[in-house]
Amino acid sequence: MGKEIALKELESTRWINLSQQNYINQVSIDCVIFGYQDRQLKVLIPKLSYKGDFWVLPSGFVLQDEDIDQAAERILRERTSIKGIYLEQFQVFGKANRNSKEFIKLLKELNAELIENTKLNTDVHPDYEWFTKRFISIGYYALVDINKVVPQKSLIDESIEWYNIHEIPPMVMDNNEILENALKALRNDIDEKLNVFNLLPEKFTIADVQEIYETIFERTYIRTNFQKKILEFNVLERLEKKFTGAANKAPYLYRFKDNALLKYSQSNLPQI
Amino acid sequence: MGKEIALKELESTRWINLSQQNYINQVSIDCVIFGYQDRQLKVLIPKLSYKGDFWVLPSGFVLQDEDIDQAAERILRERTSIKGIYLEQFQVFGKANRNSKEFIKLLKELNAELIENTKLNTDVHPDYEWFTKRFISIGYYALVDINKVVPQKSLIDESIEWYNIHEIPPMVMDNNEILENALKALRNDIDEKLNVFNLLPEKFTIADVQEIYETIFERTYIRTNFQKKILEFNVLERLEKKFTGAANKAPYLYRFKDNALLKYSQSNLPQI
Known part of the structure; x- marks a missing residue:
């Protein structure tokens, strides 16, 4: 996938349509993408392009006409450039206090910069009001052949990198807990699902x-x-x-x- | 809990506040309540008071200020009259086609009857518009000591009974699939969680x-x-x-x- 097409796809799926009515409100999907290399288990994590250090799991929302598994597949494809990734839904994170005012403030500021920098059509830029609510997040973990993945930044990312499971940066909200529980789920699933071969x-x-x-x-x-x-x-x-x-x-x-x-x-x- | 108090509680938690803005929209909770008696594994299932035979898993919604686990506990308490029930979140059901027009039609008709029959204050009766949308449902299974449970009908139920796992009636939407997957999850969890003693x-x-x-x-x-x-x-x-x-x-x-x-x-x- 060329850079131009990738950008176009990101714009279309991640920003241009990011208006409230297209999505299930207050539901998000968080993805823990595991890869394996040099005797290290690694996780693919973007860092946001914002002053201050903000790491956040690859995430997204569910379109009104999209199965939740399809939404997870779409988000994984956007971030890895590969299709047909092995994934498992493992847990819902639904504490009432799951909204991060700091993170939302950041998103709002980013958006202002974003519109200016990328000259996106102003009449389609998203209204962030719905981001300010509480979100229930469905956790998925994915297992990928690390050599096939070409990590893709979204428009709000400074970088996206593989981190050793023992050197995970501090992430926003409960994202570190989501990652820890994904690892537990993986360990628990391995013998039943024999899914380790996907790595x-x-x-x-x-x-x-x-x-x-x-x-x-x-x-x-x-x-x-x-x-x-x-x-x-x-x-x-x-x-x-x-x-x-x-x-x-x-x-x-x-x-x-x-x-x-x-x-x-x-x-x-x-x-x- | 006396009948009067039970009714009052049902009204307050299940009907009076059942307006859209109090709940996370498009998210529901479905509960598979397992009990054990006479060498039979049983599930507690209400039948709706409506012409035609409509069975449906005990379910409900998540209040804006409520953890999803708390919502499940509340729904379980409402239906069993007991507190502190053992429960496990086991799977999210999120197909895009998860809305049942027939069932919504039924709910709308029931509501008209309900308001007439129970003389509920008309200025608080729910607007059913939000029920017509697609719902993502979080599945919980619960394990109870069947002798402690006093099954509680909601205002729209004709009955609520224990059904042998091999004699489950046909339920609305994907409710039978939810039950089957709850049973698989229970079997899968038993050795790890040693939760069978809750039965x-x-x-x-x-x-x-x-x-x-x-x-x-x-x-x-x-x-x-x-x-x-x-x-x-x-x-x-x-x-x-x-x-x-x-x-x-x-x-x-x-x-x-x-x-x-x-x-x-x-x-x-x-x-x-």
């Missing part, structure tokens, strides 16, 4: 899988036991050996079987 | 627990294995023997330890 490229070794498990659960596994358990799930297809230059010791590559998850969910398999 | 009276035998597990999972367990596993969770306190008339063979009574759940969640215990 890997298409082909991987069992050692790659073990590294991810060790990173997410912050513990080690015994190699032979881990390999046995993972293969017992019967969701992996063995491919050629990985090219390492040393053919004899090269490990096999695997890929996740088509429909393996469906079969898996119908059976009762042991836990790792 | 039992304060004192119970291990055989009582086994019966509930067998009913919920629709399978049998070997008695000695089951007893061993349950006791290994270390969340039960052994009390006196159950009075059966035959002291020697009488089983022990148990109760759920205070704070057992807290301790449990910090450890890694085996699954049943």
Whole structure:
């Protein structure tokens, strides 16, 4: 996606139509986008282009004619440039005090700057009144192959970067709590949904899988036991050996079987 | 709670204030209330007082100054007459087509009858316009001691009854799907949250627990294995023997330890 098209899409989906009547009011979607790289679990987080340091989870609203899952997919696509991302709805955040007057003030100031800087058509600029209300937010987490993602800033972002799960910046409102609960949900889901493979490229070794498990659960596994358990799930297809230059010791590559998850969910398999 | 007070409370919480500006618009809460009796898992479901058979899960809306968990607690209290009910938020139902024109039509007709029949103050009767929109519904399931519950009809209910999980009537909109997913969530949560004890009276035998597990999972367990596993969770306190008339063979009574759940969640215990 070229820069021009991306900008156009952002304008159309994130700003031009951001008028109250197009959206479900007082409902938002917050996305925790997990990626994996160099034995680190990472989360994609934008920083707002505003004086002061404001980090905020990628988020958005639900169009009146849009399923909530579709809204989450749209928001994920806007921020990662890739489609068909694996996502899970994991929790609703609905405390009565979930509105941040500071954050809204910031948005209002940003908007004034934004209109001036980008020369957006003034008769379509959003009315921020509806932002001042309390929001109930539906939390989604997503698992992506970090190498495929091309992070996209929105018009109000200074940057968007991958942060190590242990070096997450302080975010607005309850966004850090949302992230922590997403991590708990991921840990809880892994054995049931076997979704960890979404963090890997298409082909991987069992050692790659073990590294991810060790990173997410912050513990080690015994190699032979881990390999046995993972293969017992019967969701992996063995491919050629990985090219390492040393053919004899090269490990096999695997890929996740088509429909393996469906079969898996119908059976009762042991836990790792 | 006397009938008069109950009615007054229903009026004040369910009707008099049911005007659009008091609530988060387009968000509802649906409750699946599970009880257990005679080896049957049951769900508390109202039937609407309207020509035609309309069943609908106990539901309600979220006040502007109310946490979503508080809203669910309020709805549960209204329908069961008991406080402090165990509940779990389990899923958001957010398809774009989640509005039922038939059901709204029914509500409008009911309202006309209601105002006439109950002589409610006409200047506070609700405007139903906001009901005609799409709703995003937050699903909660609750576990109750069925013997403590005194089911409460709302003003629009003909009846409210316990239905065996295998004999659930056809409900409006996606309410049957919400119930099915609540059951899946319950099954999924049991070992992690050890919440099944909320379906039992304060004192119970291990055989009582086994019966509930067998009913919920629709399978049998070997008695000695089951007893061993349950006791290994270390969340039960052994009390006196159950009075059966035959002291020697009488089983022990148990109760759920205070704070057992807290301790449990910090450890890694085996699954049943």
